[in-house]
Amino acid sequence: MRRLRVSPLGRRARDDTGLALVIVLVAILAMTLSTITIVQLVTSNEGAFGRDRQVARATNIGQQGLNYGVSYMQSYLAQTDASNALAVGAQVGSAGTPKYTGAVDGGTMSWYAVKSAVSEWTIYANAVSPNGAVRRRLSLKMGGTVTPSVTATSASPVYGYGYVMADPNADCAALNPPANGGNSISNSAALTVPVFIAGSLCISAGSPAVAEPTIEPSGLTQSVTMYVGKTYRTSNTASPVGTSARPIKIANVVAGCQAYFKKAWTNQVCSTSGNPTNGTGSGIFATTYQSQQLTLTKPTIDTTTYTSALPGPAHDCNGPSSKGLFRLDNDSIRNTSLQIPAASGSISLLHLKNTNQADAGNNFDCLFYDGGGNLVGRLKWADGNPGTLTVKGTVFIDGNLSLSSNDSAVYTGTGVIYVDGTVTASNGARLCAGSLVNGNCPTAWDTSVNDLELVAVNHQNATNAVSFVGDARVQGIVFANGNFSSTNGASTYGSVIADSGQLSGGTQFASPPQPPAGAPGAATTTITSNFTWNVPKGGWSQY
Amino acid sequence: MPGTRHPGRLDNESGSMLIELILAMLFLAVAVGALVSVYSASVVSLRHTSIEGNALTLVDRQIELYNTLPYAFISLDSTTIPGSTDSYTTAHSTDSTIPGALGQVTGTTVAPGSCTSPKAPQPSCATQLVAGPDGRTYRIDTYIVFITPPTAGSRAVKQVTSVARLVQSGTVGPIRARIQSAYDQCNPPTAAVGSTC
Numbered sequence: 108m109r110r111l112r113v114s115p116l117g118r119r120a121r122d123d124t125g126l127a128l129v130i131v132l133v134a135i136l137a138m139t140l141s142t143i144t145i146v147q148l149v150t151s152n153e154g155a156f157g158r159d160r161q162v163a164r165a166t167n168i169g170q171q172g173l174n175y176g177v178s179y180m181q182s183y184l185a186q187t188d189a190s191n192a193l194a195v196g197a198q199v200g201s202a203g204t205p206k207y208t209g210a211v212d213g214g215t216m217s218w219y220a221v222k223s224a225v226s227e228w229t230i231y232a233n234a235v236s237p238n239g240a241v242r243r244r245l246s247l248k249m250g251g252t253v254t255p256s257v258t259a260t261s262a263s264p265v266y267g268y269g270y271v272m273a274d275p276n277a278d279c280a281a282l283n284p285p286a287n288g289g290n291s292i293s294n295s296a297a298l299t300v301p302v303f304i305a306g307s308l309c310i311s312a313g314s315p316a317v318a319e320p321t322i323e324p325s326g327l328t329q330s331v332t333m334y335v336g337k338t339y340r341t342s343n344t345a346s347p348v349g350t351s352a353r354p355i356k357i358a359n360v361v362a363g364c365q366a367y368f369k370k371a372w373t374n375q376v377c378s379t380s381g382n383p384t385n386g387t388g389s390g391i392f393a394t395t396y397q398s399q400q401l402t403l404t405k406p407t408i409d410t411t412t413y414t415s416a417l418p419g420p421a422h423d424c425n426g427p428s429s430k431g432l433f434r435l436d437n438d439s440i441r442n443t444s445l446q447i448p449a450a451s452g453s454i455s456l457l458h459l460k461n462t463n464q465a466d467a468g469n470n471f472d473c474l475f476y477d478g479g480g481n482l483v484g485r486l487k488w489a490d491g492n493p494g495t496l497t498v499k500g501t502v503f504i505d506g507n508l509s510l511s512s513n514d515s516a517v518y519t520g521t522g523v524i525y526v527d528g529t530v531t532a533s534n535g536a537r538l539c540a541g542s543l544v545n546g547n548c549p550t551a552w553d554t555s556v557n558d559l560e561l562v563a564v565n566h567q568n569a570t571n572a573v574s575f576v577g578d579a580r581v582q583g584i585v586f587a588n589g590n591f592s593s594t595n596g597a598s599t600y601g602s603v604i605a606d607s608g609q610l611s612g613g614t615q616f617a618s619p620p621q622p623p624a625g626a627p628g629a630a631t632t633t634i635t636s637n638f639t640w641n642v643p644k645g646g647w648s649q650y
Numbered sequence: 651m652p653g654t655r656h657p658g659r660l661d662n663e664s665g666s667m668l669i670e671l672i673l674a675m676l677f678l679a680v681a682v683g684a685l686v687s688v689y690s691a692s693v694v695s696l697r698h699t700s701i702e703g704n705a706l707t708l709v710d711r712q713i714e715l716y717n718t719l720p721y722a723f724i725s726l727d728s729t730t731i732p733g734s735t736d737s738y739t740t741a742h743s744t745d746s747t748i749p750g751a752l753g754q755v756t757g758t759t760v761a762p763g764s765c766t767s768p769k770a771p772q773p774s775c776a777t778q779l780v781a782g783p784d785g786r787t788y789r790i791d792t793y794i795v796f797i798t799p800p801t802a803g804s805r806a807v808k809q810v811t812s813v814a815r816l817v818q819s820g821t822v823g824p825i826r827a828r829i830q831s832a833y834d835q836c837n838p839p840t841a842a843v844g845s846t847c
Contacts, residue, residue, distance in 0.1 A: 134678070146692065174833055211830070
């Protein structure tokens, strides 16, 4: 048998010596590899979790940044961009220079804001996790909505009276009364409206001079109150205020009453309503007597109406106006310079051509349309007997207004006519709120339909800001900067607000209407559009 | 005879297997020992990670809850604020970034007992015991305080800090996870359109 020859290498291969060690080493190698794998997995798991933790904290740090931003921007926008006027691109801080940078919850945070669109701000917050490994950038949008706000103010309380003389220094009872004599009522003039006299009041004649009206306002049995801030004086009349049969509601005289008796002024007890001509009383018949100081502030005439009136010197008639001879100003300066006809010293509003009634040359129609095409102001005169005056809105005329002989107008609409100078009406002039009744203004008057206020700025400080004489009759509200004078049967169907006033002869008054919009101290309703900034839903993002 | 070579004995391989086996077992023992220690450390690490991960999940869930609430409801029930010896109160002394127990925003009330084992996160519980996703019990401590951001002109915001602690055998352990956020009156955006928030 042939013996097989085995090489040394083969013999070694067949040798089992050391095999166990090799197997063990291989096993150890395998275990080591698996261990390394496990260690790597565990390490990876820890790393991944650690990052998760940092991500969560960084995200919430950024969230804090956004809320820090909102807490600031809410106030900032209310003050700085309340009208949404800031341009797109406006910034509060910037990416390079954040509005705030600081430590928050172990990490760091910064924020800034940009007006990203009309009605939209975007707050950006950058956050870094506590270990600095994770960064987050968040944003939040703030949007705005328009919220209309209505602010209403009531009319000045002066319009609660029919006759207000607001100058406390108009003292007819002083040793040296003012040149105009202070506040006086004489020769059958009769006030049948609530009266407020800040200074003294002197009544001579009258039967009575202050009295309840023949027909009381609806729902009232008494409507007349009389306040005299200083001294009340009476002479030559047995019952100057009220009557024993029809006393006025309240008589409030602060500085006492005097009656002219035996050629001298004698003090009287105001609440003793005896005959003052024989020294037995004040002649005041009232249900209630008071001596309580009251305060009533006369509204200030806003002379900027010169530029704001529509139409006015700064806003001439527009649209299909037909001005004819009518003008609002002649030199663009508020100086009472306008005269129509020329050199007449005033504006004869109702007969511009110096002839009146049925002269087409007197007619005009001054309209003013705003930018939206809305008619906001108008003054129109259609000649006639009476003619028709149409008023709307606030009109300013830089001159003296004159209504003279045989001017007869029925006006329609509500509005205010400011004249830079004075207002005069004389010799049978009529300016009534409705068709004339027996040549006079009607007593029935719907002030919600027709309500005209004449405002005399009296820029040149004339003696009389408003002067009505000779059976002139004006139905509306008269507001004078200075003295008011009504004599010889002139009547005001409405109310008068001035600083001092003298009434003489047949003067009449009617229940005080409320002022039209645009008058001094008129009620106002202001609608403003506030832009309210908020955080709408869906404005949060992370990137 | 000493110094005489005995080739026969040296050539004798009997017993080498034993030595080989002893060496192999020695190596194996050392390797297994090392592996056991590595495995043990891994288990500990995994457990630690698991606890912190679950704790983070819970506090994140708690904070997310406030993201959905109207601003007025971001408050605590004062009756759920623990006493002075509780870790809720004492945590501030060792970690100033955690608010003190005083000055918390309170107001909202919760049903009695709902902070003990709530089925869902409770926004008004100063402390609440909840079961984590891993079945362990955790305590979620929530602090809500007013702070005014440092930027001049800012108004106060409500800062919410939520921390989670592992509860073992009734003992409340150290903080395992925490998250802090803040809320302005306008955010969450729950105000009606056009209103001021």
